Amino acid sequence: MTAQSSGGSTPGTTVDQNPIRRRGTGLRALDAAKASAGLTLFAPMHGDGTVYLVDLNGTIVHTWRMPYPPGLYGYLTDRGTLFYNGKIPNETFLGKTPFKGGVALEADWDGRILWEVRQPNHHHDGRLLKNGNVLFLCATELPAGIARRVQGGQPGTEVNGRIWADYLLEVTTDGRPVWEWRIWEHLDPAEYPIAFAENTRSEWTHGNAIVELANGDLLISLRNISTILKIDRKSGGVVWKLGAPMLSGQHAPTPLPNGDILIFDNGPHRVDQTFPFSRVIEVNPATNQIVWKFQEAFPPNFYSDRISNAQRLPNGNTLINEGQFGRFFEVTPAGEVVWEYVNPYFGPASRPPQTQTNSVFRVYRYTEDELARARHLI
Template identity: 25%
Template sequence: MNIFKHTPLTALIFIWVALSNCATENLNFIGEIVATSDSSNELRMHIDFEIDQKSSAYVSYWTETNPDKIFHSQLSQSDRSHHLTLVGLKGGTTYQYQVSVSNVNTSIQSEVEKFTTSKFPINVLHLRWEPEERTGLSGYILSQRRLVNGVIFMIDDDGDVVWYQQIPKQPKLSHWTARHTILVLYGAATHRNSSGDHIVEYDLYGNERFHLNLSELDIPLEAHHEVRFDENNNLLTLVYQHKTFDLSSIGGKQDQSVMGDKIVRMDTAGNVLWEWSVFDYTNPLKDSTILRTAEDWSHSNSLSIDSDGNYLVSFRNFNQVWKVDSKSGKVLWKLGKGGDIEMEPSAQFSGQHAFHVNPEGDYMVFDNGRQNRQTRILTYQIDEANKKATVGLKLQLPENLYSDRMGNAYLMDNDNMLVCAPRTNSLVIMNQKGEILGKAHVGIPDPYRAEFVRSLYPLDHVRD
């Protein structure tokens, strides 16, 4: 019997639409979910699957030994075929995972699957933690091993290496960006320890977002100590500048070459948009040490952006930090020995590195303490109108963490500090009382800097 024989046409149309909508509300996996190891990196895993309708998807994953600590992939946007790469994995570990899929109508989850990662290659990084409890880390540590063919790496809050990227030459420094990528400056071993001619932005999956070879520019540059994005995603870096001076009046040569520093702002194609030279704001002839320091006179070693958008540049050899107007280039103040900011003598620094504004709004500096061989962490509040600095934190590091060069101290989310003490190959987590909560040795050669990374990427798509 045909149950629709005497049904009005409008009712048949309504039934057809309702049945069609019901059909589209159901999502289904087509075939198997496939997990494949990344052939070039043991700490990445690819997850591939197909859905019968366009949908968005992500993967949740956890170790078999700690199922309560759940990680999530980034979101694969609306499509039927999905390819997701999991990062932040430990080597030689079995994971369980589950795929979550959704569209405007409904959502589904797969069965729980599993995979096992290959062992982490020990030759990449010889990481050793001291017996202290590895506590106090609330995210990740990003650092670098500066071998001729080196590596940049990240450590998780368990103290394990969970991410690395091989670098074709010697990585001089690495910097975590607001774009959830890593800027790397690298060069040949023949470059100075902190300088190179390649600036590359890597994403977490090993892809180069851009690659700038400074040696191939119309006017070649040699960058050093710093590379970062400004608010417009232009590059800021320090570059060496050579200029000839007549130093015969003080016992030098008539054509003495003096090496100073420039700040350069450029786009990712290498077009220079703005530059600033230390030579325009101070004269080497007025420096009584110039005959000894001409080959590396000013030695700027960090460049950061103040909360008002102006630049903070550290000059190790001057024992000073300058604030530079990012538009006019005017020097707004000089903090340190012989500067124009009043400060108590005990808060003076020497050979300093990594001057920046911390998340609490204080100026923070790693005082290498070359003058008295005592490395410290210092913070300041600066009254710019009255040119006066008030010291806050004044923490002396243990003698076995003394670093006459390189290094940094950064606040983490939990108010603990991440300290890089390169001369002892140490990455240290400590509280603001100076108590060490964790200390790792990362082998030779020493790292230049270590940064705190709160999270690998946004997770707004993850359902509670």
């Protein structure tokens, strides 16, 4: 017999059966003298499309209500608008996953939609480029000959005998395609096996992030092969890469002003450790060496096996999103926690059924100047 908590409410009990909610949500800690000023933006992954801005005290200052549930997050653009990735389900393999996207849009401070563009193969991430176009992270079925070269994963777990993989698609805001990049034209599946033995073979690479760099080149994070690539935008060639053993199922590579890259290294299957744990690392891409990291003294105390991100703040602190548990916290360069907030908004999980989750894909903090631009005050 196996006993399992429902993760929600149970008739006849006065005790909340959701362990995250039971431990406490909302503001959990604040050292106002050391925390970086600003408002924190997040969209609960399993919510109704509401995007929240909260202050350091955990008070809601502003919300946007988007017409689609998150697919999977939103952020403020340089011009102060909200760029939002939404979810539109369909009957494909992607449509049955928790990371399905389908639409990107731009909204003003009051939630008015300025434009939207749909792409049924979109998942995880989409970005507003500096040229005003949209870059979608997409997936499709691999050509059969290439799929046969994919190594790793559980045999027999393909999708109707097929394996999916990632491609990038740039479109105008009215949906016109202008550029495409396909992972299988640049990496050999035999050299980049699925990293985790218990993973299914439904996907080869499982991209989870795309980032435009200052010079127009791109970063892409590929969770299933524990690899980050830098793509030369003009040639399409891979000009830099980082992988295992440093990385394990990572998310959200973020370029820093000093040229380094901040990465949420999830750590579900570390090849050099016997147990899983997460950490945030800052890597110098010229040397591929870690120059700063945050992890708990007892490493398993900080662990999100999926989603999550980190952001370097203006005062040198780092905002960390332990996304699986909706926990956001800020640390100093020395690793001292100076702010902590747990997302209090729960929704029905994609799996397992009948559970409630407060997961958050990404979190960002914005300064008063950035928020003033969003409000059209400057």
